[in-house]
Amino acid sequence: MQPPSPPADDRSEMPHEVQTAGGLRPGVSAEVARRTGVPEAHVYGTSSFFHLLADPDTKVRVCTGLSCQLAGSHELLAQAQASGLPAKGCSCLAACDAPPAVLRDRRVLTEVTPADVEAAAGDWRRLVAAHAPDEASERRWRGHVGPERSEEQPLAMDLLAEPDFTGAAFAQAGAWGVERLVEELKASGLQGRGGAGFPAHIKWNAVSNEAETTRYVVLNADEGEPGTFKDREVLLRRPDLVVEGLAIAAQAIGAQDIYLYLRGEFELPWRTIEAAIATFQGNGHGTDLRFHLHAGHGAYICGEETALLEALEGKRGMPRLKPPFPTQVGLWGKPTLIHNVETIACVPAIVRHGGAWFRDLGRTEPGTKLYCISGHVVRPGTYELPLGVTLDELVAAAGGYVGELKAFSPGGASSGFLPAEQRDLPLDYGNLAKAGSMLGSAGLVVLNQDANLRDAALEQLRFFSAESCGQCAPCRIGTRFLEEAVERRKRQGVGPEALDQVAEIAWQMNEGSICGLGQAAPLPLTSALQYFPEDFAEDAAR
Amino acid sequence: MTQTTPESTGTAPAPQGTLFLDGEAHAFQPGETILEVARRAGKTIPTLCHDPRLEPAGACRTCLVEIEGMRRLMPSCAMPATEGARVTLESARIDRHRKSLLGLYLTDHPEAETVAARRRPNLLLDMAERYEAPTDWPKMAPLRASRSGDTNPYIDFDAAACILCARCTRYCDEVESVSAISLAERAAQTTIATADSRSLLDTTCEMCGGCIDTCPTGAMAEKRPITLGAKHEQELTKVRTTCNFCGVGCQLDLNIDPEADAGRGRIVKVTSPPVGTTTNDGNLCVKGRFAYEFVHHNERLTEPLVRDEQGQLVPATWEEALARIAEGFGRVKERHGADSLAFVSSSRCTVEENYLVQKIARASMGTNNVHQCAAT
Structure with missing residues (x-):
């Protein structure tokens, strides 16, 4: 007999119960333990892992991501705290295109100004972004997207187009069946857009061929890689693509339950996707499928697929050992197809136009890609361009550079920094990997001549050491060690010996860490040291 | 004991496989991990988070080995032995890994003199010495919270000495099913906690002390030897x-x-x-x-006592004491009958001792009124 799935001891609702109870205050663990049957220590241990649950009294969180920092978020945070707001810094809020971003409770406010903070007069409920036009709040968080679709430039996702709930791709995929679908995916060359670039068709095929017939589809919408906000844009503008892509996936692999894990700060994208599911099924498509929305509670690491599965099961978001991979042992131990928002959003176009069509959209690698660009550019935003464009082409779409290019981070904090001389590299998975970096989530941050790379690297190290799940020593201790080493170096009178252990510890973190967070975390520092040693000199800007 | 043959149960014997450890062929049984095969073969693989009673965690990273065809170093404690696998247990890469990993652990761990105050073995320090880990890397003050207000009489937790291997929490979950403690917080603040950081007395803890037994560094330790200043x-x-x-x-x-x-x-x-x-x-x-x-204990009885004519307890020989008991029981039986007597044995008795108690009751006293206090 197969065990019931979700299992009888399903605790996936537990974190939500803690949120409903007002967060982790004394007594809440006991109350939620009584209600859910989850051991009290586990309620406490899990809730204390997630910042939004662990610290319910901090109502204002100012993003300290690199792009927000360039826009003055540190000063804004100091001002907020001085004004009496219950404020702390936080990791990237996926709003790098409209900095500085501030999280008020679970709502992201963009382009918050000192005047906005002043107007709140210490009352977090009164904190609003005065720039926001007075229209539907869902529209407020939409950033710049482009380009327009044209004859010369067909697009797979086309963020400017109206949502399409005809279900045509879903019907077409149903008519094809899983084998043809996997063939088309293979022909499309679609690589996972979450960061790893793993060929999508291999996962679909693997899950389909598992002996276990209870299978799940999981959407990874825990977008948190600093510099990345494309999934937010897809969820806000084209939730139809996500819902239809998920339905196609579930139908293909024989799954009935689809779990959508949205980061807790995605209050607005939650609404658009919820409405899109209702519209899609309201039109009579995939009515036998069950969509389950789950909110994250503030932990970057849950964007790692196995940490996400743990969090979805109501546990601490600590990555699992791989192998086994989620396609074999996934959610509640069942074969699970897990994809990033953008990957799933490419599926309807592949079904409609065929795999070959999608492949031809790319330049050096298959397909178009949503590039997020922020930092020192005129019009930060999300741009759907052929995979393999150069930085200059991307920045041209974003209105040009502000100042003179000094360095860029091609794929989120995890990709480190590259110098201006590498501006002609095709921005794709293969070429960036060869350059010792990665495309990752394609969250590009541009730094101009005013930036100091020691300080930029330090910001990224702070991020990683705050977001390490704490499970394995190389990452837990290594991220903190590197952060403290750079801080020592910044101090007056401390010489280069402060960085003596960096190379060896970076090697250890890459070799020894369980997951990609720890493996990639040294890269901002090692790449900054490699390309910009002068920024680490004694007299560099402090 | 009866022997079950494969024929009698209808199941075929599980086929054994062969893998290679540093080039040598070793047989394994299905379900065994690389670590288990290696240890059975007398090989040394260091581990900190491994406890054979627990599901592998692969968290301490000390047991990483090279497996042909896999790019990354893999945790031998969690990797199943597979047919024909070629595993490298000793190489320059593994040696470098162990040294730098243990060196990193030391930056986050108290000095030897401090951990000696725990009066427990410290496998991390032993291992760091054995593998000649660097000891001169800058130290960082631990950020893990202890439970200083925990007044329970037995179990002491010093978060500074903790390496977050989670053996204690997994033991509490997997072996005892008590779940009194959990990993809590995250990043450098990750620690072992009770709900709301309460005393263990106010949790489901049964004070079995298994957390102490499994702890590799003495972060969990017996409280009394510490407070009484006992020897290491x-x-x-x-x-x-x-x-x-x-x-x-x-x-x-x-x-x-x-x-x-x-x-x-x-x-x-x-x-x-x-x-x-x-x-x-x-x-x-x-x-x-x-x-x-x-x-x-100074009130512990170390010799038989009987009451004298004034009713005071005075030391006696075993012969005198047993004779007094026999005489008293005999008097009761004579006056009120055998079933006026009842025998209850202590839960501290063994099966054999319980047998003897019922033998006294039935054979020498003639009553079936016999019970054992652990029976319910």
Whole structure:
């Protein structure tokens, strides 16, 4: 007999119960333990892992991501705290295109100004972004997207187009069946857009061929890689693509339950996707499928697929050992197809136009890609361009550079920094990997001549050491060690010996860490040291 | 014991496989991990988070090995042995990995003198010495919270010495099913906590002390030896004995300070025999691990006492005492009949002792009124 799935001891609702109870205050663990049957220590241990649950009294969180920092978020945070707001810094809020971003409770406010903070007069409920036009709040968080679709430039996702709930791709995929679908995916060359670039068709095929017939589809919408906000844009503008892509996936692999894990700060994208599911099924498509929305509670690491599965099961978001991979042992131990928002959003176009069509959209690698660009550019935003464009082409779409290019981070904090001389590299998975970096989530941050790379690297190290799940020593201790080493170096009178252990510890973190967070975390520092040693000199800007 | 043959149960014997450890062929049974095969073959693979009683965690990263065809170093504790796998246990890469990993651990761990105050073995420091890990990397003050207000009498947690291997929490979950403690917080603040950081007395904790037994660094330690300033475990003499609190027969090690009490020796604490060596597999309960103070208690009876004509208890020989009992029982039986007597044996009795109690009741006293206090 197969065990019931979700299992009888399903605790996936537990974190939500803690949120409903007002967060982790004394007594809440006991109350939620009584209600859910989850051991009290586990309620406490899990809730204390997630910042939004662990610290319910901090109502204002100012993003300290690199792009927000360039826009003055540190000063804004100091001002907020001085004004009496219950404020702390936080990791990237996926709003790098409209900095500085501030999280008020679970709502992201963009382009918050000192005047906005002043107007709140210490009352977090009164904190609003005065720039926001007075229209539907869902529209407020939409950033710049482009380009327009044209004859010369067909697009797979086309963020400017109206949502399409005809279900045509879903019907077409149903008519094809899983084998043809996997063939088309293979022909499309679609690589996972979450960061790893793993060929999508291999996962679909693997899950389909598992002996276990209870299978799940999981959407990874825990977008948190600093510099990345494309999934937010897809969820806000084209939730139809996500819902239809998920339905196609579930139908293909024989799954009935689809779990959508949205980061807790995605209050607005939650609404658009919820409405899109209702519209899609309201039109009579995939009515036998069950969509389950789950909110994250503030932990970057849950964007790692196995940490996400743990969090979805109501546990601490600590990555699992791989192998086994989620396609074999996934959610509640069942074969699970897990994809990033953008990957799933490419599926309807592949079904409609065929795999070959999608492949031809790319330049050096298959397909178009949503590039997020922020930092020192005129019009930060999300741009759907052929995979393999150069930085200059991307920045041209974003209105040009502000100042003179000094360095860029091609794929989120995890990709480190590259110098201006590498501006002609095709921005794709293969070429960036060869350059010792990665495309990752394609969250590009541009730094101009005013930036100091020691300080930029330090910001990224702070991020990683705050977001390490704490499970394995190389990452837990290594991220903190590197952060403290750079801080020592910044101090007056401390010489280069402060960085003596960096190379060896970076090697250890890459070799020894369980997951990609720890493996990639040294890269901002090692790449900054490699390309910009002068920024680490004694007299560099402090 | 009956032997079941594959024919009698209808299942084929599981096929054994062969893998290669540093080039040598070794047979394995299905379900074994690389670590298990290697240890059976007498190979040394260091581990900190491994406890054979627990599901592998692969978290401490000390047991990483190279497996042909896999780019990354893999945790041998969690990797199943597979047919034909070629595993490298010793290489320059693995050596470098161990050194830098252990060096990193040391930056986040107290100095040897400080951890010695825990009076428990510290596998991390031993391992760092064995593999010549760098000791001169800058130290960082631990950010992990302890539970300083925990007034429970037995279990002390010093977060500074903790390496987050989570053996204690996994033991509490997987072996005891008690779940009194959990990993809490995250990043450098990750620690072992109770709900709301309460005292263990106010949780589901049963004070079995298994967390102490499994802890590789002494972060979890016996409280009394610390507060009483006892000697370090290494200086104590271990005496294997059978727990006499109930009939299960758990083996435990009395840790004796031979010089204490004017050379008569004194039990300082009780520890578990190594996992896998005794029937209780290192598991003990609160009584076995912590209730040893009666041994040296000044009110403990060490000889038989009988009442004199004034009703005062005075020392007697065993013969006198047993004769007094027989005489008293006989008087009651004569006056009120055998069924006016009842016998209740202690839960500390073994099966054999219980047998003897019922034999006294039935054969010499003639009553079936016999019970055992652990029966319900």
